[in-house]
Amino acid sequence: MNFTIKTFSELTTTELYQILQLRAEVFVVEQDCVYQDVDFKDQKALHVFGLKNDKIVAYTRIFKPGDYFENSSIGRVVVAALERKFGFGHEIMKASIKVIKDHFNEDTITISAQKYLKKFYESHNFIQVGEEYLEDGIPHIRMDTK
Template identity: 35%
Template sequence: MSSYQLYAALRLRQEVFAVEQNSIYVDTDGLDLQAIHMLYFENEELLAYQRCLPPGLQEKESTLGRIVVDPRARGRDLGRELVRRGIAHNLQRWQSSDIRIHAQAHLERFYEELGFATEGDVYDLDGIPHLEMVLANPKSAPVNPKVMD
């Protein structure tokens, strides 16, 4: 990532997560250093961002996180397209891993529509209700042996 792209990503994350959602947390958690960053720019303005993390870094599964769309660009399905691309990336790159996300609870239906299933109950993360959700990778599913008569 260029310095400009890095600055744009950190700025958008802070603008939405810290300011708009009034959540005080440490954004620079060290995971960005090993992440694959997906950014969508229009006219040099960052409108959507997410990071993809390998299995074993944050969770045993691969993860998608810091998924954010600029408030001025909402309603254009940029988030949906971004998550679809993140899913495709993680499933292709880490072929034996499911994908786990820490989703804001109010977005549960959005992520369910993209194939994620909720695991567990709502919990507080930095003052915002969250859910753990997992998308099962068809290639990582255990093979059921055929029963022989």
């Protein structure tokens, strides 16, 4: 899968609509979590996404140091439910880590990870930092790159 990287202002209205639809489909509907996804942080982020048949099926948003956490960060990591069996989650994480290195010249990355995905993120060289906490009613852990 090839990934596209855009600032908020570079996104087309169709791309933005597809991103918001995918995030709502997974984070609100599938995970049965009522929360405010549109949080005015998208304007600061770099948006990384992969297309399949002209539809966004994998997505992350990237922040430079200080815009979300002290370190660079990756958030809203999402892959459409029907596309998860193809390894797109691993592909978009690798691409997102590369974006941080290429755009911000940073190696230290912080994420707020859903706890059940701990092993997935560990496979990308993240380690748990601190205790579990609730974010939007879902158990999360802070993870940093090693």
